[in-house]
Amino acid sequence: MEVFSTDGANENKQKYERTCKLKAFDESKAGVKCLVDAGIAENLRSALASGDSHFRVPIIDLEDIAKDPSRRQEVVNEARSASKKWGFFQAVNHGIPTAVLEEMLDGVRRFHELDAGEKRRFYSRDFTRGVAYHSNFNLYRAEAANWRDTLFCIMAPNAPVAGELPAVCRDIMLEFSKQVMNLGITLFELLSEALGLKPNHLKDMDCAEGLVLLSQYYPKCPQPELTLGASKHADSDFFTVLLQDHVGGLQVLHQNQWIDVSPVPGALVVNIGDLLQLISNDIFKSAEHRVLANNVGPRVSVACFFYTAAPPSPRLYGPIKELISEGHPPEYRETTIMEYVSRYSARGDETSAPQMFKL
Secondary structure, three states: OOOOOHHHHHHHHHHHHHHHHHHHHHHHOOHHHHHHHOOOOOOOOOOOOOOOOOOOOOEEEOOOOOOOHHHHHHHHHHHHHHHHHOOEEEEEOOOOOHHHHHHHHHHHHHHHOOOHHHHHOOEOOOOOOOEEEEOOOOOOOOOOOOOOEEEEEEEEOOOOOHHHOOOOOHHHHHHHHHHHHHHHHHHHHHHHHHOOOOOOHHHHOOOOOOEEEEEEEEOOOOOHHHOEEEEEEOOOOOEEEEEEOOOOOEEEEEOOEEEEOOOOOOOEEEEEOHHHHHHOOOOOOOOOEEEEOOOOOOEEEEEEEEOOOOOOOOOOEOOOHHHOOOOOOOOEOOEOHHHHHHHHHHOOOOOOHHHHHEO
């Protein structure tokens, strides 16, 4: 006699119903903001905790590093400490004018607050397109969807032609990307020196070749205790430069506690990515972080990912040979950026992506 499990049937039914809801949401091409505009308060889940106030994310002042060798060495030491202990720091006096930062945030707001029909022509889950608007890149794999819409743009090594970018933010995206690329080169030099290498070492490895902008919009959430703006994750790139507005919500996991990365006027957040942890042979730390949903939003941010998303590079990345010794053997096998990002994206749980490349 064959016995059927009622529990199993109910579980399959719930999975099917959830998939149908996700598919309907995705095919609407409207994003989370339109749920808020429509007055829909049903959320997509997670347990939250407030950030611990005992710790403070390091703040590093980049002023005068090109003119004062002793100050530069101080900054290199500060960057080394922050990258090893936190994987996070905030950079001030970084050289990008406040007017450019503010206009970039305004441009992101302008795009996301367009009518749904105007945004729909950019909607895609094909991230080889170069410019794609979407909600939740891992919508069908994650346990719960996040309260966030995203405009994804590959800005380097091959920038999109002007007509591919939304007109409401086109000019500022091009200007902001140019300035962030220059800052990125400076940061790669400082991090190279922090590893005991020559300033151009990471740049000569083509770490600074690629730039991807994720222009994020976190609408006001009617039930912020039930969901997240961005679930716990580490970034898959070499490092990320983040521009955030005044709303807050970003947290980094430090010593098993969630610590607020409180907005500092004019500052940019820098966090180490998985690929830099891999090539530094675990000297630098790729820290997990998340974004809380809020009921005072919208929150706007621009995450600038330094890695080559397209075209795919055949270059292999592994622990830098100068960082390997008898007492510190290689921790990881070599990989291409495409392989790393593909395996990172395909994870079905919170498994640390670098662990999949451990020797």
